[in-house]
Structures are given as structure tokens and as C-alpha cells.
Amino acid sequence: MEPTADDGGRAPRGVISPSRNDPLVHTLSEAVGGPIGNHAAPGLVRSGWWTAEVVLIILTVLAASGGVLIKGYCQAVGWNPPTEFYATCYSDLPTLFKERGLADGVLPLFSHSALFEYPVITSLIAGFTALLVPGVGATDARATTYFDINAVLLAVMWLITVVATARSNPRRPWDAALVAIAPGFILAGFINWDMWAVAFLALGLLAFSRNRPVLAGLAIGLGVATKFYPVLVLGVLVLLALRTGRWRQTLLTLASAAVAWLIVDVPAAIANPRDWSFFFTFSANRDPSFSSAYYSWNLLADRLHFAKLSATTTNTLFIVTFALCCLGIAFVAFHAPRRPRVAQLAFLVVAAFVLTGKVYSPQYVLWLIPLFALARPRWRDFLVWMAGEALHWVAIWMYLGWTTSNGPVQNNIDTPYYVMAVVVHMITLLYVCLHVIADIYDPATDPIRRSREDDPQGGAFDGAPDRWTLASLWKPRVPAETAAP
Numbered sequence: 001m002e003p004t005a006d007d008g009g010r011a012p013r014g015v016i017s018p019s020r021n022d023p024l025v026h027t028l029s030e031a032v033g034g035p036i037g038n039h040a041a042p043g044l045v046r047s048g049w050w051t052a053e054v055v056l057i058i059l060t061v062l063a064a065s066g067g068v069l070i071k072g073y074c075q076a077v078g079w080n081p082p083t084e085f086y087a088t089c090y091s092d093l094p095t096l097f098k099e100r101g102l103a104d105g106v107l108p109l110f111s112h113s114a115l116f117e118y119p120v121i122t123s124l125i126a127g128f129t130a131l132l133v134p135g136v137g138a139t140d141a142r143a144t145t146y147f148d149i150n151a152v153l154l155a156v157m158w159l160i161t162v163v164a165t166a167r168s169n170p171r172r173p174w175d176a177a178l179v180a181i182a183p184g185f186i187l188a189g190f191i192n193w194d195m196w197a198v199a200f201l202a203l204g205l206l207a208f209s210r211n212r213p214v215l216a217g218l219a220i221g222l223g224v225a226t227k228f229y230p231v232l233v234l235g236v237l238v239l240l241a242l243r244t245g246r247w248r249q250t251l252l253t254l255a256s257a258a259v260a261w262l263i264v265d266v267p268a269a270i271a272n273p274r275d276w277s278f279f280f281t282f283s284a285n286r287d288p289s290f291s292s293a294y295y296s297w298n299l300l301a302d303r304l305h306f307a308k309l310s311a312t313t314t315n316t317l318f319i320v321t322f323a324l325c326c327l328g329i330a331f332v333a334f335h336a337p338r339r340p341r342v343a344q345l346a347f348l349v350v351a352a353f354v355l356t357g358k359v360y361s362p363q364y365v366l367w368l369i370p371l372f373a374l375a376r377p378r379w380r381d382f383l384v385w386m387a388g389e390a391l392h393w394v395a396i397w398m399y400l401g402w403t404t405s406n407g408p409v410q411n412n413i414d415t416p417y418y419v420m421a422v423v424v425h426m427i428t429l430l431y432v433c434l435h436v437i438a439d440i441y442d443p444a445t446d447p448i449r450r451s452r453e454d455d456p457q458g459g460a461f462d463g464a465p466d467r468w469t470l471a472s473l474w475k476p477r478v479p480a481e482t483a484a485p
Contacts, residue, residue: 015171051167052173053166059180060162064155067186077138085335085401092192093150094143103139103154104131109268109275109467114273117282119267157195164202168209169456175377183386184365187393191240191363196226198366209457213252221260229367236345239333245467249460295417325352334470340440342454343374351433365389374457376436377447388428395421
């Protein structure tokens with residue numbers, strides 16, 4: 001690869017500065033004197049305490065504080081519709097505390113008086129943090145205490161995610177700033193317990209990058225037991241193992257992930273099969289829900305008197321469309337001239353799951369942000385995507401405010417505008433996906449490979465030659481008797 005303007009015409013050594021590597025940051029740096037010089041030391045300082053990680057932790061604490069402040073109105077006046085929607089401070093945490101019996105001592109998976117529609121670890125977190133809330137006082141005040149307890153734990157998970165992302169590529173720790181101050185985290189980080197699964201997956205990718213497959217599998221398996229989506233990353237590892245022929249690390253990761261999930265889920269399934277299976281039956285039987293393409297279709301179909309999609313039809317559409325997306329990602333994995341990176345394929349498969357799923361809750365953006373920071377750390381594309389997510393975040397609360405208040409349409413956001421916001425969210429995410437695919441086919445546009453790296457999160461795949469690709473299947477073989485000596 002020829003020297004590029006991004007790296008100053010020389011192969012960079014040590015930590016890479018965003019002001020020299022990212023076009024948007026490069027341009028903005030002109031306001032403060034321009035990019036950092038070639039002889040500066042922009043990265044992790046080996047002596048002293050003022051390191052990149054310290055700065056990232058400070059940024060994360062500030063951003064998390066902002067995320068909690070957004071909930072200030074509800075903390076002051078209570079978590080009740082429609083005001084919690086109009087004030088954009090809604091959170092599942094206090095709502096479920098009041099509506100799923102947690103305020104009355106119900107412990108998911110242990111009590112049989114109420115079902116809880118979440119995987120095992122999330123159910124346990126929800127139940128055991130409820131035990132920390134004092135049993136006296138008004139319900140709204142106790143719900144706020146419950147939110148505060150979980151918010152602290154979620155902020156810790158956010159910090160773990162940022163540090164793990166920074167350490168996943170030691171030459172580019174500043175890419176984790178995309179995670180630390182992501183608008184998506186600030187807006188949606190305290191809606192639900194998703195940050196736990198995000199942190200588990202971030203730790204799993206870090207362990208995999210350091211060739212520790214057992215630890216990687218344990219972390220990913222715990223993530224699957226928290227929110228199901230981390231299982232998708234295991235499929236990515238299988239694709240890359242097929243392309244490279246390096247199976248040992250992948251098989252160890254798969255095996256340890258399965259063991260971790262079984263250790264968590266089997267006791268729950270045996271002790272309380274009805275409650276344990278409710279997550280799966282609820283997911284399968286639910287109708288199309290908020291902000292999915294299917295739900296948006298049903299809203300418009302209701303107005304235009306078209307046929308609406310049932311839960312059965314939606315399940316079929318989801319399975320078919322997601323399977324087609326996975327086949328497309330597999331095609332890219334084997335067709336690209338150069339092996340894709342782990343983070344690139346992981347981002348694509350999780351994005352496909354989000355776009356084709358039966359529901360898109362605002363906090364699902366958290367699943368993708370750390371993967372974006374590893375797959376395509378470009379601030380311009382990130383901010384375009386975050387703008388689309390922020391528009392959707394506002395639109396869904398205004399729409400829910402209308403539907404829960406039964407107020408007049410002229411004083412609320414009407415259905416077409418909400419559907420338009422959902423479409424914008426989908427378009428901006430597709431925009432990022434197309435850029436990731438373009439990077440795969442043209443490594444010269446890939447910020448990581450422009451930095452003279454192959455696959456920092458790849459573990460055994462990093463620098464591995466191809467065992468086979470689609471091109472090798474139809475490449476004519478040279479007969480042995482005519483081959484050159």
C-alpha cells in the first residue's frame with residue numbers, strides 16, 4: 001500500500017492520532033492549530049496517570065451524567081404516561097418495577113406470580129436490584145430509587161465497554177471516544193438493561209483479539225444469556241474460520257460460549273421451565289412492535305385500508321429477510337478479495353438483525369455503537385447515523401405520548417411523521433452498512449487497514465492467509481503434468 005495523506009506519508013508507529021487519521025477530526029483540528037505533529041506522542045503515555053484511558057473514562061462519566069440528567073423530569077415528578085413520553089425521560093426500568101411485580105417482591109424465575117419477558121441474566125439483574133430498594137414509601141419514589149441503582153450499574157457497564165473497546169486495538173484507543181460520548185448512549189443508555197450484554201460482548205471481542213478463546217466464549221455466552229443478539233457474532237467467527245481454515249480458536253470460543261450459556265440457563269429451565277421459556281414464546285408470538293418495518297407498514301395499512309401483517313406473517317418475513325441478509329453477508333465474507341475483519345462482519349450481521357427484526361426499541365442502537373467504533377471509526381458517518389437515531393428517539397416518544405394521552409393529532413406527532421422517522425433511522429443505518437461493505441471490498445478506504453493493520457480483533461485470523469474463497473472455487477486448476485517445475 002502506498003503512503004496516504006491520512007498517515008502523513010509514512011507508516012505510523014505506536015498510537016494513531018484521530019486528528020491525522022480521521023478527515024472530519026483533521027478538519028476540525030484546524031480551529032486549534034491543526035493536526036498533531038509527526039514527532040508528538042499522541043497515545044497512551046507510559047509514565048504518569050494522564051493516559052488515553054483516563055481521558056476516555058472522564059468522557060464516559062460526563063456522558064453518563066448527561067444521560068441521567070435527561071431523566072431528571074421523571075425523577076422529580078414520577079414515571080407516568082403520557083408526561084414521561086412528552087418529557088422524553090421514559091425508561092423501562094421504573095415501568096417494569098411497577099408493572100411486573102418487582103415493587104411487591106416478585107423475583108423473576110423464582111416467583112411464579114408474574115412472567116418476565118427477558119433472558120435469565122437480565123431477569124436476575126432486574127429482580128435482585130429490586131431487593132435493594134427499601135420496602136417503604138410511595139411507589140414512584142421507590143421506582144426512582146430502583147432506576148438510580150440500575151443507572152449506576154449501567155454506567156459501570158458503559159465504562160467497561162469503553163475500556164474494552166479501547167484495548168481491542170491498542171494502536172487506536174481514541175476510537176473508543178465514539179463509544180464514550182456517543183449520542184445514542186446518552187439518549188438510550190438508561191432505557192433498559194442492554195448495556196450489560198453490550199459490555200459482555202465487548203469483553204468477548206477483547207479476549208478474542210488477544211487469543212484467549214475460552215475467556216472470549218465465556219463472555220459472549222454470558223452476553224447471550226443477557227440479551228440474545230451476541231450469538232450472532234459466533235456465526236461471524238465460523239465464516240472467517242471457513243475462509244482461513246483456522247478453527248482451533250473459533251471452536252474453543254464456540255464451546256466455551258455454549259458452556260457459559262448452559263451453566264446459566266439449564267438450572268433456570270429445570271427449576272422453572274414456564275418462566276424460563278417465556279422469553280422465547282413471547283418473542284415468537286408477539287405482534288409487530290414499535291419502530292419495526294412491519295409495525296410501520298401496519299400503521300399505514302390501517303389508514304389506507306390495506307391488509308395488515310399478523311404475528312405469523314411477520315415471523316415468516318423476519319426469518320426470510322434475515323436469512324437472506326445472512327446469506328448476503330456470507331457471500332461478502334467469501335467473495336471479497338481480502339478477508340473481512342471480525343468487527344466489519346459483526347456490525348453487518350447485528351445491523352441486519354436490527355433492520356429485519358419485529359421490534360426496534362431505541363436502546364438497540366447500543367448494540368451497534370461499539371461494533372461501529374471497531375468496524376468503521378469515521379466521525380462523519382457516525383454523526384450522520386446518530387442524527388438519524390436521535391430523530392427516531394424523539395419521534396417515538398412523541399408518538400407514544402399521543403397514543404397514551406388520546407390527545408388531538410394537531411397537538412402531537414401524527415403517524416406519517418413517526419413512520420418517516422423510522423424510515424430515516426433505517427436509511428442512515430443502511431448508509432453505514434454500505435460504507436462498511438465498501439471498506440471490505442476496497443481496503444484502501446478502511447480506516448484500520450489504512451493504518452497498516454490487518455484485523456486487530458481477529459485473534460488467529462489476524463494476518464491469516466485464505467484457505468479458500470468463492471474465487472478459488474471457479475479458478476481453473478493447473479494439471480499436475482503441465483504445472484511449472
